[in-house]
Amino acid sequence: MTVTAWTAAQVARKVIDNKEFFILDVRNADAFEEWKIDGHNFDYVNIPYFELLDGVEEILPQIPTDKDVLVVCAKEGSSIMVADMLSEAGREVGYLAGGMKSWSMYLEPIKVGDLANGGELYQFVRLGKGCLSYMAISEGEAAIIDAVRFTEVFTKFAEDKDVQIKHVFDTHLHADHISGGRHIAEVTGATYYLPPKDAEEVVFDYAPLEDGLTVNIGSSAIEVGALYSPGHTIGSTSFVIDGKYLLTGDILFIDSIGRPDLAGLAEDWVGDLRETLYARYRTLAEDLIVLPAHFMIMDELNADGTVAKRLGDLFAENHGLNVEDEEAFRSMVTDNLPPQPNAYQEIRHVNMGKITPDNDEQTEMEIGPNRCAVR
Known part of the structure; x- marks a missing residue:
């Protein structure tokens, strides 16, 4: 039997298309319990690879023969070894190329809808981390909101769409993932916006993202309007795009609300959180489509x-x-x-510009599930 290398993009389509999949995760039990590849119709068994060094015969009854089987580990080495053993035992299996590291990094761009005069709005879904980024496009120009650190995904997408990135926004100072916003602005010449109340310790220049700010995208004047909405952080700011979409950052999610404690100020900020959710947002049109910066569960x-x-x-x-x-x-x-999210204090310092870890260090900081919501 041949062993197939599955890419993160291929696995993502399994998730999005609601397909059946069986995953043999050979990481340690604690790593599997904390974070795994989630899918609507995925079945799992977790058997650490060191338990399989003497062979896979004992686990064969647990491995189905009527659906695709994927072996997963942290960085791919152990999964290749186990997949080869299963193949030698007559099973058709694959492994996740790049392991959970590649799953954490993958972004799937999906069109959310149309904007005025031929504009478009795209959501970039980071299934392995629960992060959501956005790109609004109109007449040759683009604005990006809450970009993650894989900046080439956004610049390549803009290139493919033949648009120039003019504005880059972060709704707040992120603590669970490293922002790519400032870097995208540097390489494209775009303006980078950050809420001043979240930027008191940053060591770089930025444009203030303040309540009432309106930035036009393209000559069709799609408005990206700012709405001060503290609670997750003291500077958290939402956006209303084209009078149709409400980008809520980490204040409001589909199935939960934002946590107020990632700067150690839960008791101070919980009142701001309630004010945003129960007063500020209540003045908005109920037909607005909420687009958050994260999701928690596949549902x-x-x-x-x-x-x-x-x-x-x-x-x-x-x-x-x-x-x-x-x-x-x-x-x-x-x-x-x-x-708390993994390495959240260090991530905040990266996003302030205070430290500059290398790529491997950034990957380690971000490993693990999204934890921006109240349970």
Whole structure:
């Protein structure tokens, strides 16, 4: 039997297209429990590779023969070894090229919808980390919002679309992943925007992203309007694009709300979080389509792979938007905080420009699941 190398892009299509898949994850149990490849119709078995050094015969009954089988490890070496052993035992299997490292890095661009006068809005879905980035395009110009660190994905996409990146925004100072916004601005000549209240410690120049700021994209004047919405951070700022889409950053998700503690100020910021969700957002049109900067679970993906939902539906369905008693809300938020993201303090310092780790160090910082939401 031949062993197939599956790319992260191919696995992503399995997720988005709701296909069946069987994954044999040969990482240690703690790594598997913390973070794995999630799919709507994926089945799993976790057997650390060191338990398979003497052979795979004992696990063959656990490996199906009626669906695609993928062997996964951290960086691919162990999965190739196990996949070869299964192949020698007569099984048709594949391995994930680049391992979980490649899964963490992969971005799938998906069109969200059309904007005025032929414009387009794209969502870049980072399935392995739960990050969501955006590119608005109009008449040869583009704006990028909440770009992750794989900057060539965005610059290549813009090149393929024959548009010039003019504006790059971060809705807030990110703590769970390294932003690519400043670097994209440097290589393209675009203007980089960051909320001043989140930028007090940054060591680089930026354009202030403040409440009421409007930046036009293209001569068709698609407006990227800023809305101050603190709570996840004190500077968090949302966007309304073309009067149709609400980009909420890490304040509001499809199935949850943002955590207020990643700068150590949960008790201080929980009031801001409630004010944003229960007052500021309530003044907005309920037909706005919410586009967050993260998702937590696969159930938040739509059939086309996008993460998007009408604001009015979230007011009705999202539990975090339906806690009437303020003290109960405070308790729900501060008592249900998940573990901090991996290396979040170091990531904040990278995004401030204070430290410049190499690529391998950045990869290590970002390994693990997204943890920006209140449980």
